[in-house]
Amino acid sequence: MASVLGLLEAREAAARARVEDLREAAARAAAVLEAAEIELDRRVIAREELVEALAVSADEATAVPEAAAESVPVPLPGTTVPSWHEGLPATVLSPDYQRVLGMVADRSAQGPVRAKEIAVVLGLEPTPAKVEGVRSKARRLAERGWLVQETSGMFTAGHRPVAGPGGGSSE
Numbered sequence: 001m002a003s004v005l006g007l008l009e010a011r012e013a014a015a016r017a018r019v020e021d022l023r024e025a026a027a028r029a030a031a032v033l034e035a036a037e038i039e040l041d042r043r044v045i046a047r048e049e050l051v052e053a054l055a056v057s058a059d060e061a062t063a064v065p066e067a068a069a070e071s072v073p074v075p076l077p078g079t080t081v082p083s084w085h086e087g088l089p090a091t092v093l094s095p096d097y098q099r100v101l102g103m104v105a106d107r108s109a110q111g112p113v114r115a116k117e118i119a120v121v122l123g124l125e126p127t128p129a130k131v132e133g134v135r136s137k138a139r140r141l142a143e144r145g146w147l148v149q150e151t152s153g154m155f156t157a158g159h160r161p162v163a164g165p166g167g168g169s170s171e
Contacts, residue, residue, distance in 0.1 A: 034127060034128070034129065037127060037129040037130070038128065038129040038132075040129070041129045041130070041132060041133045044133070045133070045136055052081075081093060081094075081097055081140045081141060081143075081144045081146070082144065083144045083145055084144055084145035084146045084159050084160070085145075090102075090146075093141075093146070096137060097137055097140075097141060097146075099122055100118060100122070100134065100137045100138055100141060101141055101146055101147065101157075103118055103121050103122060104118065104138070104147055104155050104156065104157050105157040107121070108156055108157035108158075111156070112150050112152070112154035112155060112156045113154060113155055113156075114153070114154050114155075115131050115132075115134045115135035115138055115153075115155075116131045116134075118134050118138060118155070119131050119133075119134040122134070138155045141155075142155060145159055145160045146159065148160065
């Protein structure tokens with residue numbers, strides 16, 4: 001008759017092997033999920049860039065007199081970040097951009113913030129895909145004059161007027 005201790009050790013070894021197999025499967029699934037999230041974020045950014053470029057082209061084609069241009073603009077559908085100028089309220093930004101801007105403004109007393117910090121404070125997972133999405137939004141806000149991007153890649157609250165109808169590039 002087999003010893004009880006021997007039977008328990010055999011069952012423990014089988015359970016340990018099953019746990020290891022499941023950990024490997026979970027790691028593979030996590031890697032596939034992360035790749036899918038990165039692809040999704042890239043596609044979202046590409047769509048936003050295209051819509052924005054089309055809106056800028058449409059704006060250039062239908063230039064308005066200066067008096068009409070001085071009124072508070074209502075962004076075209078898909079135009080998420082108009083160039084900042086004196087008197088332009090943050091409410092012209094889409095909600096995601098307002099959240100990024102508000103978070104940086106709230107943390108301005110503590111100094112510049114990194115995109116990863118912004119993502120965490122906004123309740124996002126600090127995965128590369130999510131952080132890149134936040135970094136893209138913060139850079140776009142900086143390019144349009146809503147934020148200031150430090151040479152270190154960190155962001156601070158502040159405004160600067162942006163020249164030109166498109167307000168800069170959207171790299």
